[in-house]
Amino acid sequence: MKPEKTYLDKLTPTTKAYKVKVKLKEKSRTLISPQKKTRYQQLLFEDEKGNTMRGALFENQIEEYESVFKSNQEYEIANAPLKPVLGRYATRDDDCQMSFGGQATIQPLDPEAKSFEPEYVPIAAIPRTTDLGDRFDVLGIVLFVEETRTITTASGVAHQVREVVITDPSTDQPLTISVWDDLTGTEASLLKSWVGPALIVGFTSLKPSAHKGFSLSTTMATEFHRNPVGERANALRKWSEEQRPLVLERMARICEVRNPAQHDEILTIDAIKQKEVGNTLQEEKHWIKVTIPEPERSRIVPYVGCNNCGKRTENDCDVSYTCKFCNKEKCIATPRITFKFDATDDTGEMTFTAFTQECEALFKLPASEIYAQITTGMFKFEPIAHHLSTTPFLLQIGPATALARNKILTWVPKAIRWN
Incomplete structure (x- = not known):
């Protein structure tokens, strides 16, 4: 049967012959499922009408499709098996997600396209009028990393979270980044052990949050770059060296507020x-x-x-x-x-x-x-x-x-x- 061109919101678990034009909006880190200990990677596709659908790669597929799927690139995908999405993850009664194998066909619309490099923006330049679909890459000096704590949602799901506070020359107000789940482990622990004026870190694909007025939060695609390269990173390193007393003062102030004295002044x-x-x-x-x-x-x-x-x-x-x-x-x-x-x-x-x-x-x-x-x-x-x-x-x-x-x-x- 010849695939018929359609849109993501028209796909259901029973759809067989189809073809969609989509952009890979987000590509997650390699994750490990807590129950089955299976390696997987999540993909988030978006069509021209703004409809979104998730996809998933498992185990060896992650490496096999590494050079195929590139963030922010466009694809024509046909006949990828559609699996039902159940429970709290479903957004509609017949919700589904793509898997890859079988008769799936993936055609990059720009085969020569390269993966996007981080586009770091100064803290002061992040607009406070953003919506949850926006993503930002931020470069900063790490001032503080809190201990991991557990938050339980209204649906009873427990999440690990810890806050990272960063600064840069663009503002005297530090920025709080809420780090979630798998990123609270080794990655954040390394930041905590190395925190100081010399710790310049790039954080990619952060989403805006209304937490504490305005902050950023990690997403499935967020990565930490502990040795970022480029002009912005070099300029921030130079500023940190030249303004070391100021950076140390900001660190001390954060620690004072986050770890108040036992007596109430x-x-x-x-x-x-x-x-x-x-x-x-x-x-x-x-x-x-x-x-x-x-x-x-x-x-x-x-x-x-x-x-x-x-x-x-x-x-x-x-x-x-x-x-x-x-x-x-x-x-x-x-x-x-x-x-x-x-x-x-x-x-x-x-x-x-x-x-x-x-x-x-x-x-x-x-x-x-x-x-x-x-x-x-x-x-x-x-x-x-x-x-x-x-x-x-x-x-x-x-x-x-x-x-x-x-x-x-x-x-x-x-x-x-x-x-």
């Missing part, structure tokens, strides 16, 4: 106001000791919101729904509270907005009770206001995520502690 409001974008890190947290001289009942706002992201919803309390803001399924509509207040100490005044968790600590009541009392007209704010205005408490604050996203320094509450 209390700063004044005036000291907080002296901080600027250039000398403040996204992860900083500080304690100030304050009162709220004139707490106002009218500045307390109760509402019903998502139990995951906190965004407002029109659903009634305790209703399960899919949140349009965080895109999570089975979110629960939950009582939420905000409270705007002016805090003071002997050196000045600052305005903050406390959210649900901090409001519970300030008012010493659970959010559900605060919400119920306010909406039924039973909320007695006077004794709470008296306590807030006469009893000093410790307020932990940190930069809002606008610092990493837009280089705007705004301080927000992180925790409340009563003596």
